[in-house]
Amino acid sequence: MRQTLDYLKETPSQTAGPYVHIGLAPGAAGFDIYAQELGHDIAGPNAKGERIRVEGGVIDGMGSPIKDVLLEAWQANADGIYAHPEHLGEVEDGFRGWGRVIPDFETGNWTFETVKPGAVTDLNGRQMAPHISLWIVARGINVGLQTRLYFSDEAAANATDPVLNLIEWERRRATLIAERTDSDGTPVYRFDIKLQGEDETVFFDI
Amino acid sequence: MKPGPYYQRDRQWQPPALTPDYKTSVSRSPQYSMISLETTVSEITGPVFGHNDIDPIDKDLLSNYAKPGESPIGERIILHGRVLDENAKPVPNTLLEIWQANAGGRYRHKKDTYLAPIDPNFGGCGRTLTDENGYYAFRTVKPGAYPWRNWVNNWRPAHVHISIFGSAFAQRLITQCYFEGDPLIAKCPIVNSIPDPDAVDQLVARLDLNSTIPLDTITYKFDIVLRGRRSTLFENRPEGN
Ligand SMILES: [Fe+2]
Numbered sequence: 001m002r003q004t005l006d007y008l009k010e011t012p013s014q015t016a017g018p019y020v021h022i023g024l025a026p027g028a029a030g031f032d033i034y035a036q037e038l039g040h041d042i043a044g045p046n047a048k049g050e051r052i053r054v055e056g057g058v059i060d061g062m063g064s065p066i067k068d069v070l071l072e073a074w075q076a077n078a079d080g081i082y083a084h085p086e087h088l089g090e091v092e093d094g095f096r097g098w099g100r101v102i103p104d105f106e107t108g109n110w111t112f113e114t115v116k117p118g119a120v121t122d123l124n125g126r127q128m129a130p131h132i133s134l135w136i137v138a139r140g141i142n143v144g145l146q147t148r149l150y151f152s153d154e155a156a157a158n159a160t161d162p163v164l165n166l167i168e169w170e171r172r173r174a175t176l177i178a179e180r181t182d183s184d185g186t187p188v189y190r191f192d193i194k195l196q197g198e199d200e201t202v203f204f205d206i
Numbered sequence: 207m208k209p210g211p212y213y214q215r216d217r218q219w220q221p222p223a224l225t226p227d228y229k230t231s232v233s234r235s236p237q238y239s240m241i242s243l244e245t246t247v248s249e250i251t252g253p254v255f256g257h258n259d260i261d262p263i264d265k266d267l268l269s270n271y272a273k274p275g276e277s278p279i280g281e282r283i284i285l286h287g288r289v290l291d292e293n294a295k296p297v298p299n300t301l302l303e304i305w306q307a308n309a310g311g312r313y314r315h316k317k318d319t320y321l322a323p324i325d326p327n328f329g330g331c332g333r334t335l336t337d338e339n340g341y342y343a344f345r346t347v348k349p350g351a352y353p354w355r356n357w358v359n360n361w362r363p364a365h366v367h368i369s370i371f372g373s374a375f376a377q378r379l380i381t382q383c384y385f386e387g388d389p390l391i392a393k394c395p396i397v398n399s400i401p402d403p404d405a406v407d408q409l410v411a412r413l414d415l416n417s418t419i420p421l422d423t424i425t426y427k428f429d430i431v432l433r434g435r436r437s438t439l440f441e442n443r444p445e446g447n
Contacts, residue, residue: 007292008431012405013220014382015228015396016367019315023305023331023367030316033271033329035261038301061233068317074252074375084251084373086209098253105317122246133248135378140230142221142399144380148248166243196237205215205240206249206376 013144016137018068021102025070028102042073042114044094049078049115054149054178054189057108058136061196065108069138071101073112075131080118113186119157129157129164136193145203149191152180167202175201210436211245212376213292221399228395229356249376250435255301255335264333267306267346271329278328280309280347284425285366285383286417288340292434296340297377302430303333303369304344311352311362320352345423351390363390363397370430377432384410385426 021029027037043051058066075097076082081089083097091097097117103110120128129150136145150158158164164173178189193201223235263270268277285304289297307313307330310322314330328347336342349364365382372378384391391397391410400406411426418425 006294007434008290008294009219009405009408010216010292010433011379011381011408011431012400013379014367014399014409015231016369016380018317019305019313020367020380022313022315022329023303023333023369026329026331029314031271031314031329033331034264034333036259038255038259061235061237064233066234072378074248076248082247082251084254087247087251096253120247123250128246128248131248133375135375137380138234140228140232140234142223142225142228142231142235143215144378145236146249146375163243163246167241172238195234200236200238202238203236203240205217205242206245 013142015139015142016070016144018139020068020070020137025100025102039072039098039100042075042097042099042112043077044092044096046092047077047095047115048092049118051113051186052116052189053111053113053186054132054191055109055111056191056193057103057110058138058193059195063197065103066138067103067105067108069103069108069110069136071110072135073099073101073114074133074135075114075117076120078115078118080120080130082120116151122162126162127157127160129154129161131161134193146206147193147201147203148176149178149189150176151189152177163204172202175199208437210438212250212374212433212435214242215433219402219405221401225395225399228399231399245374245376250374252371252373252375252378254373255371256299257335259301260333260335265344267328267330267332267344270332272327276327278308278325278347280325280350282345282423283348284343284345284417284419284423285411285428286341286343286414286425287427287429289336289342289370289372289430289432290340291372291377291432295434296336297372297432298336298338298340300336300373301333301371302336302342303331304346304366305331306346306349306366307352309347309350311350322350322352348385356395360395361390363388363394368430370432372432379432381430382409383428386410386412
């Protein structure tokens with residue numbers, strides 16, 4: 001008998017298209033259908049840690065903001081624990097660590113509120129600096145893009161982060177650092193994602 | 207045996223980022239290489255959903271937006287199948303969300319201005335969780351083809367957009383399901399962003415006459431495969447050696 005490998009092939013990805021909001025955020029598409037939409041509250045009311053706001057845009061190769069984008073954020077809580085059965089530890093009641101981010105369709109700017117995640121211990125025992133994983137889909141994007149947002153006020157942790165250190169070009173690591181400003185109350189981190197150009201954001205095949 | 211990292215995504219099977227016949231990809235495709243790394247705990251985890259998050263009616267697009275006693279115009283279909291991983295293991299309790307145009311090819315979206323009319327009884331989205339065997343089913347109408355701006359005369363084949371979570375952020379996937387026999391499939395630059403014809407074929411739902419409800423609803427079958435993961439008796443080599 002000839003030996004065979006019985007693996008299946010992953011279903012090919014296709015673009016989310018311009019109307020992704022109908023499926024994932026119908027309220028933003030302009031109609032009300034579900035008793036509750038998912039992904040509006042990343043951290044929930046009981047989360048410990050510092051409340052923050054992230055603001056940004058996704059910029060195409062012509063320098064224009066992408067107005068029909070949708071992002072998903074995935075993060076650990078302030079103790080560095082993910083709300084998932086494979087990650088040992090407790091999260092606060094109501095903490096999911098996941099949310100959806102929809103831009104203003106006229107400007108392409110988006111914003112989301114959450115708590116700042118803690119450093120995460122990877123399965124091999126290594127510490128990863130605090131970060132939020134982002135997944136980006138839109139018309140013209142054939143396979144959802146994965147990147148990470150790190151924090152400018154975590155310079156020491158960022159310097160030893162194993163994922164940032166895999167990026168051979170030190171200059172490119174800066175594309176993953178969100179810049180903190182404290183003005184009134186909630187700290188704001190600015191994170192612009194550039195799909196092309198000299199300061200193209202680093203994306204991961206992960 | 208301990209479950210380990212996810213298999214790397216087969217980038218020669220998946221569409222590349224830059225597919226010039228699909229024009230919008232030209233300015234929206236990263237040009238530098240992606241950084242490849244094994245899945246960390248941030249990607250082998252992902253959001254978990256349960257029956258408290260959704261309602262049973264959400265999976266029935268024939269009724270989830272229709273006025274009482276009415277239903278949308280169009281060919282009544284059931285779209286069903288299983289969600290498996292690359293090891294052919296079912297993926298249970300995972301969230302599927304779908305969206306589509308109505309039978310005339312019009313989306314209920316404030317940015318869609320196609321001249322085919324909105325159907326007052328059709329929202330165009332649905333969601334469900336797979337059961338313990340990875341099985342799912344939606345009831346809807348077959349979507350219509352619609353024109354889009356790419357070349358002057360491009361028409362999308364009838365399709366349903368599908369979003370799937372799996373149990374890890376690494377498995378997150380959005381795809382489109384087409385319907386067997388549609389001559390527009392072969393002509394579509396979005397479909398043809400996928401280089402391998404066998405991969406395209408994986409996106410074509412098959413008429414499933416055995417599951418059809420006589421005198422009521424035609425059924426199409428569409429199985430979905432998410433990334434699988436390694437399991438091993440051996441410890442991983444520590445990184446950096
Ligand atoms: Fe579509």
